[in-house]
Amino acid sequence: MSFSNPPRYSAENAAAYVSALLDLLGDRDPIAVMASTPATVAETVRGLSDEVLRTPEAENKWSVLQVVQHLADSELVYGYRMRLIVAEDQPGIPGYDQDAWATNLQYNNLALLNVMADLTAMRTMNLRWLSALSDEELDQWGMHSERGQESVRHILKLLAAHDLVHLNQIARIKAAVID
Numbered sequence: 001m002s003f004s005n006p007p008r009y010s011a012e013n014a015a016a017y018v019s020a021l022l023d024l025l026g027d028r029d030p031i032a033v034m035a036s037t038p039a040t041v042a043e044t045v046r047g048l049s050d051e052v053l054r055t056p057e058a059e060n061k062w063s064v065l066q067v068v069q070h071l072a073d074s075e076l077v078y079g080y081r082m083r084l085i086v087a088e089d090q091p092g093i094p095g096y097d098q099d100a101w102a103t104n105l106q107y108n109n110l111a112l113l114n115v116m117a118d119l120t121a122m123r124t125m126n127l128r129w130l131s132a133l134s135d136e137e138l139d140q141w142g143m144h145s146e147r148g149q150e151s152v153r154h155i156l157k158l159l160a161a162h163d164l165v166h167l168n169q170i171a172r173i174k175a176a177v178i179d
Contacts, residue, residue: 014147021161030160035127037163038120041068044170045112054108057176062102064173065115067166069107070098072119078159079126082152085142086133093142093150130156 141151
């Protein structure tokens with residue numbers, strides 16, 4: 001299955017999308033996957049030219065730089081969602097249009113050094129906060145606008161799997177763009 005989950009189809013495809021993510025994660029520890037992602041991304045993009053970083057693998061697809069910024073913005077979004085769940089009683093969790101963010105927030109015009117610094121800082125901050133949560137807090141939940149009830153514990157698994165999807169995507173883009 002494709003891991004694309006565009007907002008116009010997300011309600012119909014949500015269960016399959018979540019299932020595919022959880023299958024990809026398997027029995028890996030989500031915290032360990034999440035902790036390793038910034039360094040893995042940094043190693044994967046090390047030495048790439050600016051042209052390679054900004055070239056999409058195909059028309060209407062993302063570049064490596066756009067994927068890395070998406071990971072950083074996802075850290076912001078998921079961090080907010082998890083904090084909202086812990087701070088409030090079963091809150092609504094809004095979805096968002098990742099392609100609109102990539103386009104309207106001009107992901108492809110950013111500097112990789114800044115994007116990596118943001119991803120690393122936000123991931124470090126979120127992991128520090130998450131490691132202090134109790135089991136009861138990890139089991140608190142909110143209602144996602146597209147996927148229904150999600151606990152902090154479940155969101156951790158989705159975010160770790162999301163990392164894996166996009167690490168694979170970066171490798172695929174590099175293979176398509178580098179001759």
